[in-house]
Amino acid sequence: MQPVLELKNLNKAFGGLRVTNDVGFTVMPGDITAIIGPNGAGKTTLFNQITGHLVPDSGCVLFRGEDITGMAPQSIVAKGMGRAFQVTSIFPEETVLENVRMACLARRNEARRPFRNVSTFKQATDDAYAILESIGLAQYAERAAYELAHGDQKLLDIGIALGLQPTLLLLDEPTSGMSPDERQLTRDLIVRLWKEFNLTMVFIEHDMDTVFGIAQIVRVLHLGHLLAEGTPDEIRNNPEVITAYLGEEVQ
Numbered sequence: 001m002q003p004v005l006e007l008k009n010l011n012k013a014f015g016g017l018r019v020t021n022d023v024g025f026t027v028m029p030g031d032i033t034a035i036i037g038p039n040g041a042g043k044t045t046l047f048n049q050i051t052g053h054l055v056p057d058s059g060c061v062l063f064r065g066e067d068i069t070g071m072a073p074q075s076i077v078a079k080g081m082g083r084a085f086q087v088t089s090i091f092p093e094e095t096v097l098e099n100v101r102m103a104c105l106a107r108r109n110e111a112r113r114p115f116r117n118v119s120t121f122k123q124a125t126d127d128a129y130a131i132l133e134s135i136g137l138a139q140y141a142e143r144a145a146y147e148l149a150h151g152d153q154k155l156l157d158i159g160i161a162l163g164l165q166p167t168l169l170l171l172d173e174p175t176s177g178m179s180p181d182e183r184q185l186t187r188d189l190i191v192r193l194w195k196e197f198n199l200t201m202v203f204i205e206h207d208m209d210t211v212f213g214i215a216q217i218v219r220v221l222h223l224g225h226l227l228a229e230g231t232p233d234e235i236r237n238n239p240e241v242i243t244a245y246l247g248e249e250v251q
């Protein structure tokens, strides 16, 4: 089976700071995996190199067998890679529906055409509503996005990513800033979306209930390098991981 994502010897430095240090791993179709590690470990920077927002200094990123290193983010999105951001990337003045509909149209390259095909627009609207139903935001469809609570804005960002019909979905701290109840709901939602949309998922998280509750494989970044990868049980019991990160997280 062909991997969905392969990272090979990725390196990235900012000035003298090596933020990604020879990172490599493989994600297989249908996997749901987590990346954990202390603040500043290089997790978001790694995502930025996968999605084309940053170009690695060396190494490469293969997506479904194709070398996409250095490609523009929109080209990578068009190939089927979606991402929700640590800081949400919603359009606050637009309605909740429009946020997702724009993504659905963008997938069809229709977002910027002044005279859109009516049936394409209707299809995008239907798709957007279906996504809003899936993420539990349909009742807010006509509200401006900025009116949503923080947790719902995080969900909307996931909805926008889904509108692009990704095969691989990257989530950067999907539960950050949420209450424990919201985190539980989001955890359940992520698993449901993973199954419903037949996704391969990689998520960055600090919330260990989410990480150990839903990830099949956990990878630990520490000072820019891959300290460990394994099943939740292997990672939970890895002495190096406990020393570098988990010790402080679980106290």
Ligand SMILES: Nc1ncnc2c1ncn2[C@@H]1O[C@H](COP(=O)(O)OP(=O)(O)OP(=O)(O)O)[C@@H](O)[C@H]1O
Residues within 6 Å of the ligand: 014, 019, 037, 038, 039, 040, 041, 042, 043, 044, 045, 046, 086
């Ligand atoms: N554009 C940039 N220019 C310079 N330094 C940067 C840049 N982006 C990130 N860094 C630095 O790289 C390091 C890794 O940052 P990154 O955001 O990848 O960490 P992270 O693991 O996602 O942390 P967190 O858990 O806090 O989100 C940090 O020291 C950060 O200050």
Ligand SMILES: [Mg+2]
Residues within 6 Å of the ligand: 043, 044, 045, 086
């Ligand atoms: Mg980050």
